[in-house]
Amino acid sequence: MKLAGRVGSMGRCRVTVRRLQAVALALGLGLLVPAVSAQAQAPEARAQTQAGAVQLQASVFPPDYVAVRETWRPSDARLLASDGRELQRLRTDFSGRRGDWLPLSEVSVALQRAVVVSEDRRFYEHSGVDWLASASAAWSSAWGDGVRRGASTLSMQLAALLDPALRRGPGGRGILQKLDQMQAARVLESHWTKPQILEAYLNLAAWRGELVGVDALSRVLFQKHASGLTFREAALAAVLLRGPNAPLPTLVQRGCALLRELGRPDECQGLRGFTQAALSRAREARFDTPALAPHWARLLWDAGLADAHGEIRSTLDRGLQAAAVQSVRRRLGELHGTGVSDAAVVVLDNRSGAVLAYVGSSGALSEAADVDHARAIRQAGSTLKPFLYGLALDQQRLTAASLLDDSPVGLDGGGGLYVPDNYDHRFGGWVSARTALASSLNVPAVRTLMLVGPDALAERLVALGLPLDRGGDYYGYSLALGSADVTLLSLANAYRALARGGDYAPVNLRARPGAAAQTGVRLYSSEAAWIVGDMLADRAARARTFGLDSPLTMRFWTAVKTGTSRDMRDNWCVGWSADYTVGVWVGNSAGASMRHVSGVSGAGPVWHDVFDWLYRNHAPGEPARPPGVAAQAVVFGEALEPARTEYFLGDTAQARFAPPDAQDDPGRPRIAEPVDGTILALDPDIPWDRQRLRLRAVDARARPVTEARWFLDGAPYGEGRDPGLIADWAPRPGAHVFELRDAQGGVLDRARIIVRGGRFAIEAEGAGRAPSVESGVPRHENAQPETPADRRVRNDSDAQGKH
Structure with missing residues (x-):
């Protein structure tokens, strides 16, 4: 009983102290209260309160209004275009979601009124402290009527926002801290105007969740500018100040009460649904904020190119950037159903190296919109061929008119035969280097690399900034067809x-509008570079593959090359004019194959759109021909190509080009397919009698042979067929020899092949099928069971660049 009485006495003492504090606060008696308060507070609390008071007194208060406004920082960095207009916002500070500082003139009058009525109805009458409200709140706290009343004016709340020492702690504010807050508000009112105080408060206050400031509030929750907030929106915003994280029913109740005070009771109808919808937008993107270059903003931010105000000034052309984004969305929409979902675009200024447009993904169409596909590693396809031909021209191993044999070739790939194929699976015989490059023929490119060497090409590609991480021996001759991985930015x-x-x-990256021309390192002679450009700009030379009318054809001079990687996973279109270089990639984030989409049909239309926009008002001139390039009229033997004017380096010019065997005698026939040394593996998922190997014989000029007979493993094959036409053979496991013989039985050519897939022979035997001479499939006793390695056909098309 004594203990209970003592506890009750202590409780009554605390109530008395609290009432005295409240009365003192209401009367503003700052001398009496500290003495009373000190006896009720623990030593740690007293030290904390006194430290806060000292901090306030020692600091410069109030801070200058202009300084507060200018030191305000949004939570986003701003990417600016070359003309200073905003292109993108990039979230860089996750402590709060802050927008721009808005002057009071850009804030809805309805919101200003709602905040004043809700938080400080005598705001324009007091000098920082509303003594009447303080007395009412103190009386309620001391003798409690069950209702908590706030007494903090907007000036007092702003003082706490400006000075951390005045902010409410976990246990609330002590009496001394409250008195310090009052004093700070009076000082603030003597230096700032009422509009300045209201403006600063609206910009510094926390509203809901991580939203800080009226700009973030209005653009996110209400998806509009702050100047357009209605009374209903203003009422909801005002009650959020009183309870930023209050539950929905509380907000609706308070909001309706405020609307009645504002003389808008009709706005209470449907307020719950309205409030719920607004709160659901708390994580949405800012309203009316451009989002044209998120990946470029991130790249420049990571490079440390933002200034002290969080602004990133770039060389992006806002109109060009918007046009590139629009083209990507439109063209990918046209390709709907083909498995295409992503794209990237890079536009570079040739002189300064400035980036004028940069699209990292297709945005909402992308399966990985945050991935920067302009810097993602992808297989290059045929886009590496210009660097190969330029190297061969510089080394004078060929000229633009030199003839290259577009016929099957088998090369030792280390563990198997590498047999490149063309995109359309057809061969054209002898073609000029100009036609081979412009029409993106694969076999001539491989033959050119045989002249140059994979190591030399790999070293040149690395010097050009391409991210090859292996030497030429690793890639082998497939490097001519783009087996290396590159990024769009480095390729462009x-x-x-x-x-x-x-x-x-x-x-x-640090270029500014109007930047001077860069000084670089010479990797190609100006003559070789000019000839390569002339070859890629030749509409007639690329007509063999692309036709005369394609997205690659412009109304002005451009040099352009396309590329398609293995299984149509990526396609490219890269080219240049006298002023700009434009690179486009189209594909999928996950690397899935596209359906019947190549560089000319996928990336080509976007490339065309971008260049069309760049020269929408004028047409560029052609690059000037260097003095070291000689013009020469040339003709081709056997009328392989039309006569034309061709361009040569130094003393390499000549007037006539003909195949080495282009005489009246067509030469000795040979086996074009299969290539000698081919290793085949039967596909286990396809019945063996449905699989075929093509047979083809040609003369020295790649024309079909009409006077020769096929033999398979010493027995005639295809009797009764025209041996000059394409025939086929149903392969069976084992080692086989094809021979081409003349009418007297003499062997003209021989091709040895190996077919793997032993289980097919076992299945055939079990089914009672006897190998026929016609099918040319004698059984071999030493046939081995198929292994996983057998399933890889050595004359595959892996890493073959396709146009």
Whole structure:
């Protein structure tokens, strides 16, 4: 009983102290209260309160209004275009979601009124402290009527926002801290105007969740500018100030009460649904904020190119960027159903290396919109061929008119035979280097690499800034067809070296509008670079593959090359004019194959759109021919190609080009397919009698042979067929020899092949099928069971670049 009485006495003492504090606060008696309060507070609490008071007194208060406004920082960095207009916002601070500082003139009058009525109805009458409200709140706290009343004016709340020492702690504010807050508010009112105080409060206050400031509130929750907030929206915003994280029913109740005070009781109808919808938008993107270059903003931010105000000034052309984004969305929409979902675009200024447009993904169409596909590693396809031909021209191993044999070739790939094929699976015989490059023929490119060497090409590609991490021996001859992985940004910049006459310089991230021309490193002679550009700009030379009318055809001079990687996983279109280099990639984030989409049909239309926009008001001139390039009229033997004017380096010019065997005698027939040394593996998922190997014999000029007979393993094959036409054979496991013989039985050519897939022979035997001479499938006793390695056909088309 004594203990209970003592506890009750202590409780009555605390109530008395609290009442005295409240009365003191209401009367503003700052001398009496500290003494009373000190006896009720623990030593730690007293020290904390006194430290806060000292901090306030020691600091410069109030801070200058202009300084507060200018030191305000949004939570987003702003990417600016070359003309200073905003292109993108990039979230860089996750402590709060802050927008821009808005002047009071850009804030709805309805919101200003709602906040004043809700938080400080005598705001324009007091000098920082509303003594009447303080007395009412103190009386309620001391003798409690069950209702808590706030007494903090807008000036007092702003003082706490400006000075951390005045902010409410976990246990609330102590009496001394409250008195310090009152004093700070009076000082603030003596230096700032009422509009300045209201403006600062609206911009610094927390509203809901992580939303700080009226700009973030209005653009996110209400998806509009702050100047357009209605009374209903203003009422909801005002009650959020009183309870930023209050539950929905509380907000609806308070909001309706405020609307009645504002003389808008009709707005209470449907308020619950309205409030719920607004709160559901708390994580949405900002209203009316451009989002044109998120990946470029991130790249420049990571490079440390933002200024002290969080602004990133770039060389992006806002109109061009918007046009590139629009083209990507429109063209990918046209390809709906083909398995295409993503794209990337890079536009570079040839002189300065500045980036004028940068689209990292297709945005909402992408399965991985945050991935920067302009810097993602992808297989290059045929886009590496210009660098190969430029190297061969510089080494004078060929000219633009040199003839290359577009016929099957088998090369030792280390463990098997590498047999490149063309995109359309057809061969054209002898073609000029100009036609081979412009029409993106694969076999001539491989033959050119045989002249140059994989190591030399790999070293040149690395010097051009392409991210090859292996030497030429690793890629082998497939490097000619783009088996290496590159990024769109590095590839476009490598093409820019050709546009600059062979002079390489890195992308200039720090370039500013009007930047001077870069000084680079010469990797190609200006003559070789010019000839490569002339070859890629030749509409007639690429007509063999692309036709005369395609997205690659412009009304002005451009040099362009396309590429398609293995299984149509990526396609590219990269080219340049005298002023710009444009690179486009189209594909899928996950690397899935596209359906019947190549570089000319996928990336080509976007490339065309971008260049059309760049020269919408004028047409560029053609690059000037270097003095070291000689013009020469040429003709081709056997009328392989039309006569024309061709261009040569130094003393390499000549007037006539003909195949080495182009005489009246067509030469000795040979086996074009299969290539000698081929290793085949039967597909286990396809019945063996449905699988075929093509047979083809040609003369020295790649024409079909009509006077020769096929033999398979010493026995005639295909009797009664025209041996000059394409025949086929149903392969069976084992080693086989094809021979081409003349009428007297003499062997003209021989091709040895190996077919793997022993289980097919076992199945055939079990089914009672006897190998026929016609099918040319004698059984071999030493046939081995198929292994996983057997399933890989050595004359595959892996890493073959396709146009």
